[in-house]
Amino acid sequence: MVMYAYRDKARKVKVLARNALKEDKGNRFYCPNSLCDAHMYIVIKEGVSASYFAGRGHLDDCFYHSKSNSFRPANFNEHEFDFNNALMALTQKGKSQSNKLTSDKHSSGPVVPKPLRTIRQIYDMCKSHDCSDTYNGVTVGQMLLSDDSAKMYTSGVEGWRLIESQRKLPKFYVLETMEIHLIAPVAKKKYTFILKFTDAKLFREIKDWIYANRYHIFIVAGDWSSSNSANVFSAYISAKNQLTMIK
Structure with a gap:
């Protein structure tokens, strides 16, 4: 579901x-995607609090097409969501991150x-x-760095x-230091993000996965800190759950 759209084709007047x-x-x-009509x-x-935008005639690869974005507000408990804790949980090795909603197995409700x-x-x-x-009181742009929130x-x-990123060219990894380099936001390419690893096997798996999907967009969850270089930030990656890919 889409929680905002535009009143005009020029996409100057936003409506929540x-x-x-x-x-x-x-x-x-009009769809938030300027390329989609x-x-x-x-x-x-x-009630108005449960309102959303639906659409017809989306481009097949438009993110705001229902096939691409599975977010349904009614399926999740917004008031119990803690962004920092949720991202921290993604770093735990072996922690199950099933996409399916579950209830108490002993409950018949x-x-x-x-x-x-x-x-x-x-x-x-x-x-x-x-x-x-906002989502549970936190500004959405402060959760996700994208071209929209870069300002x-x-x-x-x-x-x-979360960062919406692409691999950095011409080479996105450094074998000697077990680092992967990404750039974000995707269009503006303002910042470099260094993914650091202490697990050599995990580094190799993610490096190979990024190479195999090198033309796609990568979403990474991390606790980012600044480096000694301007516009360069780094975070440790300890679990595969910290990354996903958008085709």
């Missing part, structure tokens, strides 16, 4: 779903929504919202963050 009025229900809105419309369900857990769930939530919107990072990227 939670602020949309019922009289907007019959109006045509999908016809977006407001869906009001169980309905499935109880859980907070977002996996990196893909958190990323989809962030992309569904405008970067200035919020005038002094760098530190602390727990």
